Amino acid sequence: MNRHVVAKVEDIQPGTRKIVTVKGREIGIFRVGDDFYGLINRCPHQGAPLCRGEIVSRLVAPSPGDYRLTRPGEMIRCPWHCWEFDIRTGQSLCDPNSVQARAFDVAVEPGRALVEGPFVAESVPVTVEETYVVVTL
Amino acid sequence: MNVTVLDRKPDRGAQSHLGFIDCDVHPYVKGPNDFDPFLSKRWLEHKQTIGGRTRQGLAKTSMYPRMSPGVGMRMDSWPKTGGHPGSDLPMMQEQLLDLFDVAYGLLAPLVGGAGGERNVEFGAAMATAVNEWQLAHWCDPDPRLLGAIQVNVEHTEAAIAEIEKRAGDRRFAQVNIPPRGLEPLGRRRYWPILEACAANGFPVSLHLGGTGGHASTGGGWPSFYHEEHPSYVQTMQTLVTSLVCEGVFERIPNLKIVLVEGGFAWLPALCWRLDKHWKRLRAEVPHLKRSPSEYVHDHIWVTTQPIEEPERPQDMLSILEWIGPDRVMFSTDYPHWDQDDPRYAFKIPLPDDWKRKIYRDNARALYNLD
Numbered sequence: 001m002n003r004h005v006v007a008k009v010e011d012i013q014p015g016t017r018k019i020v021t022v023k024g025r026e027i028g029i030f031r032v033g034d035d036f037y038g039l040i041n042r043c044p045h046q047g048a049p050l051c052r053g054e055i056v057s058r059l060v061a062p063s064p065g066d067y068r069l070t071r072p073g074e075m076i077r078c079p080w081h082c083w084e085f086d087i088r089t090g091q092s093l094c095d096p097n098s099v100q101a102r103a104f105d106v107a108v109e110p111g112r113a114l115v116e117g118p119f120v121a122e123s124v125p126v127t128v129e130e131t132y133v134v135v136t137l
Numbered sequence: 138m139n140v141t142v143l144d145r146k147p148d149r150g151a152q153s154h155l156g157f158i159d160c161d162v163h164p165y166v167k168g169p170n171d172f173d174p175f176l177s178k179r180w181l182e183h184k185q186t187i188g189g190r191t192r193q194g195l196a197k198t199s200m201y202p203r204m205s206p207g208v209g210m211r212m213d214s215w216p217k218t219g220g221h222p223g224s225d226l227p228m229m230q231e232q233l234l235d236l237f238d239v240a241y242g243l244l245a246p247l248v249g250g251a252g253g254e255r256n257v258e259f260g261a262a263m264a265t266a267v268n269e270w271q272l273a274h275w276c277d278p279d280p281r282l283l284g285a286i287q288v289n290v291e292h293t294e295a296a297i298a299e300i301e302k303r304a305g306d307r308r309f310a311q312v313n314i315p316p317r318g319l320e321p322l323g324r325r326r327y328w329p330i331l332e333a334c335a336a337n338g339f340p341v342s343l344h345l346g347g348t349g350g351h352a353s354t355g356g357g358w359p360s361f362y363h364e365e366h367p368s369y370v371q372t373m374q375t376l377v378t379s380l381v382c383e384g385v386f387e388r389i390p391n392l393k394i395v396l397v398e399g400g401f402a403w404l405p406a407l408c409w410r411l412d413k414h415w416k417r418l419r420a421e422v423p424h425l426k427r428s429p430s431e432y433v434h435d436h437i438w439v440t441t442q443p444i445e446e447p448e449r450p451q452d453m454l455s456i457l458e459w460i461g462p463d464r465v466m467f468s469t470d471y472p473h474w475d476q477d478d479p480r481y482a483f484k485i486p487l488p489d490d491w492k493r494k495i496y497r498d499n500a501r502a503l504y505n506l507d
């Protein structure tokens with residue numbers, strides 16, 4: 001397992017995502033507020049580039065006609081058949097107990113800490129002044 | 138148990154998908170004027186100043202966007218050069234034809250509105266224009282793509298003339314009739330057209346969609362797209378039942394029908410029901426010399442997408458066996474949002490000989506391809 005620097009924090013604005021390649025794997029890095037999450041860019045259903053889909057809310061209806069828009073910006077909807085996944089965990093909405101997109105550990109680290117510890121920064125030069133998004137893989 | 142399904146490898150026979158025949162590929166126009174060069178001045182002016190009249194109840198309502206933002210398309214199929222999914226041949230080659238080394242792609246153009254046009258003379262002109270457009274924009278630039286002859290079945294003479302004009306042109310594989318029409322397709326008024334298809338060696342493809350002007354279910358209009366979706370199956374069932382019960386296959390023994398985009402798992406149950414009632418109601422339909430299921434098996438082919446996903450994946454094998462693996466043909470529906478990927482659509486490995494049939498040989502035989 002290595003820690004890979006994949007972006008500067010400011011490169012990924014809240015509500016957006018960035019797709020990065022780590023060890024040959026495409027990973028979508030999502031920013032929800034100030035939290036960052038990583039999901040494999042590959043849908044467990046038929047392999048579509050999952051992370052390129054729409055970022056949506058979780059819409060629930062306790063009974064017909066009673067709609068609640070919850071957890072805004074926390075679901076990703078597959079660009080092909082529209083299965084929805086929880087950006088925080090990779091769990092699917094349609095079958096949360098058995099269908100899941102792989103999630104990766106994503107952390108935010110100050111450049112100072114990174115300069116000290118071992119990390120891999122293939123395409124993102126690191127300086128002590130900045131803050132970075134780091135994926136463990 | 139929490140199983141992470143990921144990095145699923147294509148099933149072991151993945152290579153056998155290469156070179157498959159895709160029985161449902163949707164080309165789209167680059168712009169609203171693409172058909173104009175193929176219209177006479179008389180109809181071009183009509184198109185520009187009067188326009189189409191569909192059978193849809195509410196003007197300017199659309200059956201789209203259908204879930205996926207935009208127009209119901211796979212989100213990664215929007216060409217970088219602009220334009221609509223399905224409008225860009227290089228992108229279609231990259232995402233489908235070259236990616237899977239597709240041997241043939243059968244075009245299903247859902248553009249031009251020829252089939253549902255109420256002004257049948259204009260509908261016939263648009264049918265011809267869409268046919269020419271398929272050749273110029275798709276079949277000639279990439280000979281893997283085979284056209285589907287468009288007709289307006291409410292204009293019998295023009296439809297027959299169009300079919301006869303294309304007879305022998307190997308760039309066209311079949312005749313395309315929208316399944317939602319004014320009347321069920323087995324009615325006598327449509328026989329001359331169906332006869333012309335058979336006589337000229339063209340299977341008839343019924344690709345779901347179209348606006349018949351009737352509610353899309355026998356019980357009224359659905360509220361949701363989720364509710365609309367199974368209504369396409371009802372439409373297919375209506376056509377199969379109509380073609381069988383009216384005796385069309387007795388009258389036109391070499392007629393071949395392809396059901397496109399209606400799925401297929403429902404077909405065996407329909408046949409069981411028809412067979413059961415045929416035993417009781419034979420006196421009403423004495424023209425049926427054989428059981429409905431025999432007509433279905435001899436005359437009807439199905440394409441796979443949107444493939445059913447049974448709760449127990451291995452049940453798919455029974456369904457295929459009931460229909461007959463010689464009657465099922467793979468289709469993607471590229472670039473629509475609910476398209477199927479040939480590597481992953483079937484959730485269970487198929488026996489190798491079934492796989493060859495479903496991905497290639499059935500279509501090869503039906504359409505007489507090399």
Ligand code: FES
Pocket residue numbers: 043044045046047048078079080081082083
């Ligand atoms: S490939 Fe993602 S929902 Fe089908």
